[in-house]
Amino acid sequence: MTTITQPDDAAISRIHSPTVSRPAWRTRGLSDQTIAWLFVAPTIALLLAINIFPLIWMIRLSFTSLNLSMSYLPLRVVGLDNFTDILTDEDVWLRLQTTARFVISSVTLQVIVGFGLALLINRQFRGHSFWTTIILLPMMLSPAVVGNFWTLLFQPQIGPFNYLISLLTGVPPSSFSMTGEVALAPWTIVLVDTWMWAPYVMLICLAGLRSIPDYIYEAAEVDRASAWRQFWSITLPMTVPFLMLAVLFRAIENFKMFDMVNLLTSGGPGSTTELVSITLKRAAFEKWRTGYSSALAIILFVTVFGAANIYVKLLNRVKQR
Amino acid sequence: MRKLTTGMKSGRAGGALALFAGVALSAMASQPAAAQSKQLTLCWAAWDPANALVELGKDFTKQSGIEMKYEFVPWTSYADRFLNELNSHGKLCDLIIGDSQWIGGAAENKWYVKLNDFFAKENISMDDFVPATVTGYSQWPKNTANYWALPAMADAVGWTYRKDWFSRPDIQAAFKAKHGRDLEPPKTYDELKQIAEFFQGREIDGKKVYGAYIFTERGSEGITMGITNVLYNYGFNYDNPKKPYQMQGFVNSADAAKGLEFYKELYKCCTAPGLTNAYMQEGLDAFKSGQVAMQMNWFAFFPGLYKDPNVGGDKIGFFVNPAGPKAHFTQLGGQGISVVATSDRKDDALKYIKWFAQPSVQQKWWELGGYSALKAVVEAPGFPKSAPFAPQFLASMAIVKDFWAEPSYAQLLLDMQKRVHDYVVADKGTSQQALDLLVKDWTKVFGEQGKRVAAE
Numbered sequence A: 001m002t003t004i005t006q007p008d009d010a011a012i013s014r015i016h017s018p019t020v021s022r023p024a025w026r027t028r029g030l031s032d033q034t035i036a037w038l039f040v041a042p043t044i045a046l047l048l049a050i051n052i053f054p055l056i057w058m059i060r061l062s063f064t065s066l067n068l069s070m071s072y073l074p075l076r077v078v079g080l081d082n083f084t085d086i087l088t089d090e091d092v093w094l095r096l097q098t099t100a101r102f103v104i105s106s107v108t109l110q111v112i113v114g115f116g117l118a119l120l121i122n123r124q125f126r127g128h129s130f131w132t133t134i135i136l137l138p139m140m141l142s143p144a145v146v147g148n149f150w151t152l153l154f155q156p157q158i159g160p161f162n163y164l165i166s167l168l169t170g171v172p173p174s175s176f177s178m179t180g181e182v183a184l185a186p187w188t189i190v191l192v193d194t195w196m197w198a199p200y201v202m203l204i205c206l207a208g209l210r211s212i213p214d215y216i217y218e219a220a221e222v223d224r225a226s227a228w229r230q231f232w233s234i235t236l237p238m239t240v241p242f243l244m245l246a247v248l249f250r251a252i253e254n255f256k257m258f259d260m261v262n263l264l265t266s267g268g269p270g271s272t273t274e275l276v277s278i279t280l281k282r283a284a285f286e287k288w289r290t291g292y293s294s295a296l297a298i299i300l301f302v303t304v305f306g307a308a309n310i311y312v313k314l315l316n317r318v319k320q321r
Numbered sequence B: 001m002r003k004l005t006t007g008m009k010s011g012r013a014g015g016a017l018a019l020f021a022g023v024a025l026s027a028m029a030s031q032p033a034a035a036q037s038k039q040l041t042l043c044w045a046a047w048d049p050a051n052a053l054v055e056l057g058k059d060f061t062k063q064s065g066i067e068m069k070y071e072f073v074p075w076t077s078y079a080d081r082f083l084n085e086l087n088s089h090g091k092l093c094d095l096i097i098g099d100s101q102w103i104g105g106a107a108e109n110k111w112y113v114k115l116n117d118f119f120a121k122e123n124i125s126m127d128d129f130v131p132a133t134v135t136g137y138s139q140w141p142k143n144t145a146n147y148w149a150l151p152a153m154a155d156a157v158g159w160t161y162r163k164d165w166f167s168r169p170d171i172q173a174a175f176k177a178k179h180g181r182d183l184e185p186p187k188t189y190d191e192l193k194q195i196a197e198f199f200q201g202r203e204i205d206g207k208k209v210y211g212a213y214i215f216t217e218r219g220s221e222g223i224t225m226g227i228t229n230v231l232y233n234y235g236f237n238y239d240n241p242k243k244p245y246q247m248q249g250f251v252n253s254a255d256a257a258k259g260l261e262f263y264k265e266l267y268k269c270c271t272a273p274g275l276t277n278a279y280m281q282e283g284l285d286a287f288k289s290g291q292v293a294m295q296m297n298w299f300a301f302f303p304g305l306y307k308d309p310n311v312g313g314d315k316i317g318f319f320v321n322p323a324g325p326k327a328h329f330t331q332l333g334g335q336g337i338s339v340v341a342t343s344d345r346k347d348d349a350l351k352y353i354k355w356f357a358q359p360s361v362q363q364k365w366w367e368l369g370g371y372s373a374l375k376a377v378v379e380a381p382g383f384p385k386s387a388p389f390a391p392q393f394l395a396s397m398a399i400v401k402d403f404w405a406e407p408s409y410a411q412l413l414l415d416m417q418k419r420v421h422d423y424v425v426a427d428k429g430t431s432q433q434a435l436d437l438l439v440k441d442w443t444k445v446f447g448e449q450g451k452r453v454a455a456e
Helices: A009-016 A018-028 A032-061 A081-087 A090-121 A128-140 A143-153 A160-169 A185-210 A214-222 A227-255 A259-264 A276-286 A290-320 B002-029 B032-036 B048-064 B075-087 B100-108 B116-121 B131-138 B169-179 B189-199 B222-234 B254-270 B280-288 B299-307 B346-356 B359-368 B390-397 B409-424 B431-448
Strands: B039-045 B067-073 B095-099 B150-153 B157-162 B210-213 B292-298 B316-320 B335-339
Touching (some): A032 A290, A090 A185, A090 A276, A185 A259, A214 A227, A227 A290, A276 A290, A276 B409, B048 B359, B067 B075, B075 B095, B095 B100, B095 B346, B100 B409, B116 B346, B150 B346, B157 B222, B189 B254, B189 B292, B210 B254, B210 B280, B222 B254, B299 B390, B316 B390, B335 B346, B346 B359, B409 B431
Parallel strands (some): B210 B292
Antiparallel strands (some): B157 B292, B157 B316
């Protein structure tokens, strides 16, 4: 049965009150799409102002001879000269090799250490939370603090690191300098970077380990698979996508590494630890070669972007498998 | 409620009126106070002489009513920070004490105000200043009467030594027995190396000490500012004096290569371990902690070292950069003071320079720990006895030589930093190869600048 009730006076007055005319205002003024655009517009404007515009401007500058320390010279369009100069410069290739060695060594070590730590932290034990916090501390520090702090630790005469090595090996502490010797300096920056960022890899791996359902291990137990077999057949394959993600993040970050290495070695001794980011900073903000450094920045951007794209495709293929 | 609100509004209005009246009255009553609100910002490096300048500046504020504000940046980022500021036409600095090598770029880019007319109007004569400082800090092009700065802080590389160790009878006897001569401050680099080798690893008061401290810093200008002291004296020249920018055979002459080898030998034989990236501060630390017998450093630090309770006073001595087999020079440091062209307070900034140029102010500047370049101060009869390092400072200022002051100096400097650090600290290649590569780098820089480089 349907009951029809008469509207009371208050309801009628509500209908005629100005507050209920909002839908009319919306249809008369702005559409949903316009409102959506209005919300997105500030972000797009910001993105254009701080990312896209400088990028386009940088591409434009890379074809010029601009040197900010000699801005009185007429600006010349030099075509691809800056790119040719960079790609035929033996020093730039050496810096790229140094960077590649640093990225490969540090990321490999970080993955091994980070994964190992994740396996340890994944188990429940007494003081679990405390140790997790302690392990995570280095990645919470600023790279500038880390650089200065390790410089002090590596000081040959008063630094505790050399004393520790001396205690373990018998080599006199002041007979070697971790940051000043050609053979040691590249490993020094790898060591410090690993100390700082292995916990980050650990966190990603931990997420991977915790995403493996328990029933898979239980089935393996039923099949009497050994712990070793479980690791190789379940744990490792199922965390590979996470490991690959960690590799991607750390490789991109380390390719751009500047602050910590600059503080630890300034790229020295000589140019032994001069990563390509240090070369870029020197060209742009110390030599003021704006055109040249813009071209170098573009080359580096394309390199990282291209490599990351290939890697992401690989990562997706692994995930699908 | 409405009444109350209205009452509050009228109260606020009354308060605002009273405040306005108060401000207006106080502005009318104290006209001189307006001058006190004037302010000048002076930019320089953060080091001992900057503290002396702050002290000196109080007199200027007293006389002129202009407040002085200071922007001091550590040496390692001094050039980056202020060249960035000048390049971007910033308004942070009204006055800047810029490094001697900046003068070419600052003049060409019109970062500094040209001071010729001002000097003429205020009767400030450049003949009243030590010639090397006028050429080094004020002129561009060099050796022409175009002035962009007033010499403000004269400086050069000098050496300190442990006078107390040198005067010990047992050490003197051991040195004489070994080398057949008295142990005294070296006059040549060969003597310096001999003394450094003698002290290297020696135990003094139960502590192992090292021979010498020299500059090896990679990032900014350190190793270049150290190595040139040896290179000049072994026969290195920046270019052919008769053909500007012809560097082949001058930068990389056989003598220059020998000088570079000598610096490396000195670094290997006689410095403390780990000093692979060390400049002024590390030198001061090494000397103050009693680690080294001799230290290369800028004269600017010597007043502070002389006052040091552990190694100052009778324990410290000073000597001029030793001579080499071919010449006797030392690296010029120091800076001139300039008015920044983009400043909105150029007139007040010029007032400061006029005040700073006065002999009485220059005299006080020296007494406070700054280094005056005014002849009336440094050539006064009492000057050599006014500080234990004053005679060495005067002698050094007579033999100074500076790095390139071209607008492209930063590129030239960083190229040299790389080539010499690669050879001396990182053991890469030979000294001749390092200097040949340097000629190649510099030729390219001058080429880009459109300066003709003679090929032969």
